[in-house]
Amino acid sequence: TSFLPLYLAISxxxxxxxLLGLLDDRANxxxxxxxxxxxxxxxxxxxxxxxxxxxxxxxxxxxxxxxxEQFALIFxxxxxxxxxxxxxxxxGKNGVVIGLCLFWCLDLLLFAPDHMRPVLFALGAALVVALxxxxxxxxxxxxxxxxxxxxxxxxxxxxxxxxxxxxxPADLIALWFLIPVVDCLRVMSARGARGHSPFASDRxxxxxxxxxxxxxxxxxxxxxxxxxxxxxxxxxxxxxTLAWGLASLCCYGVIIAxxxxxxxxxxxxxx
Numbered sequence: 001t002s003f004l005p006l007y008l009a010i011s012x013x014x015x016x017x018x019l020l021g022l023l024d025d026r027a028n029x030x031x032x033x034x035x036x037x038x039x040x041x042x043x044x045x046x047x048x049x050x051x052x053x054x055x056x057x058x059x060x061x062x063x064x065x066x067x068x069e070q071f072a073l074i075f076x077x078x079x080x081x082x083x084x085x086x087x088x089x090x091x092g093k094n095g096v097v098i099g100l101c102l103f104w105c106l107d108l109l110l111f112a113p114d115h116m117r118p119v120l121f122a123l124g125a126a127l128v129v130a131l132x133x134x135x136x137x138x139x140x141x142x143x144x145x146x147x148x149x150x151x152x153x154x155x156x157x158x159x160x161x162x163x164x165x166x167x168x169p170a171d172l173i174a175l176w177f178l179i180p181v182v183d184c185l186r187v188m189s190a191r192g193a194r195g196h197s198p199f200a201s202d203r204x205x206x207x208x209x210x211x212x213x214x215x216x217x218x219x220x221x222x223x224x225x226x227x228x229x230x231x232x233x234x235x236x237x238x239x240x241t242l243a244w245g246l247a248s249l250c251c252y253g254v255i256i257a258x259x260x261x262x263x264x265x266x267x268x269x270x271x
Contacts, residue, residue, distance in 0.1 A: 003115055009049045010119075010155050016041055017084070017151040021144030031199035035081060038147075042080040045155065046073060052158045054079065060169040060241050080154045083177055086184035087150035088143060093207040095220045097146055098131045100180065103228030104153050107176050110235050111164040112156075120156070172241045175234055178248055179206070179227035186256070206252070212260060226251055 020037055023029060029037075046053050054076045057066040068075050091097040105124040112120055133139035141149070157176075161168055183206045188198035196202075210219035230244040 001115070006049055006051075006159065007119070009045050009052075010152055013041055013045045013155065014148045014152040018144045018148035021142065021147035024143040024147075031197075035085070038081050038084055038151075039077060041151075042077040043073070046076060051162055052076065052155060054158060054161065056165075057170040058165055059171045060238050061171070076158065079158075080151065082181065082184075083154045084147060084150040086177070086180040087153075088146045089184045089187065089205060090180045090207065091141055091143075091146040092203075092205055093211060093216060093220070094134050094137060094140075095131060096207050096223055097141055097149065098127050098134055099220065099224045100227055101149050101153060102127050102131070103224065103232060104157070104176060107231055107235050108156055108160050111168045112160050113163050116156070116160065123152070167238070169238055169241065171245070172231070172234055172238050175241050175245045175248070176231040178231070178245060179223075179252060182249070182252065206255070209256065209260075213258075222255075226255075 017038070020029075020034065020041075024034055053072050055068055055072045057068070059066075087097055087100070090100065102124060105120050105127065109117060109120050130139060130141075134141070157173060161170070161173060187202070187204050190204060191198050191200055191202065207219070207223055210216075210222055213219070214222065226248060230248045234241045234244040
């Protein structure tokens, strides 16, 4: 069909990110090299499918549209790489990233064109199966899984936004990814403030904090509830996006600032 270049670009880039992550799992590539390779891949995809580029932003609380003009390419590439890095850092406990991706599939299904829905249903079905094994500790995403999933989700989101921009404001998309991105920025800023590399590993992420304070089945429910439910609810009423975003940030801040009352080894993976 006429959508073949889009499907090929998404699948080929997802496979490339899988191989990059697999190499990182095996050989531990330096973060700067990893980011550079991901950036080059994002630019290549945008060159092949220019329709994925974000050329303007429409917000639910503004009447005026913001055109990016000459900054469109770099803005879109940064969005892709930023989301990939945030999701990779969120992948430290079973169920987090796969659960988030299921929420994002549901969000996208509400706005996706008909030809994209089989892709989202197929991805969602695969994620449900993977989640069952992941929650039992039988399968882990690793960098290969988180890299490829995040890149695919990013490209699907860009495409759906370009198609459904009249109904899908940019701030709603920001709400979908708000908690993982904010948590990533907080952790990287804290590392820099301590004089460490922003890409150094530690156990200061939201999932580590929840694991230290709650049994993980409840910690996972809190994480997914905070990161996934507001965006899904706002998708049915986009004019409420700003309110849901502020509420999510307030709840996130309370969880981070709440005094720790128990001591446990925090998490499976440090990123």
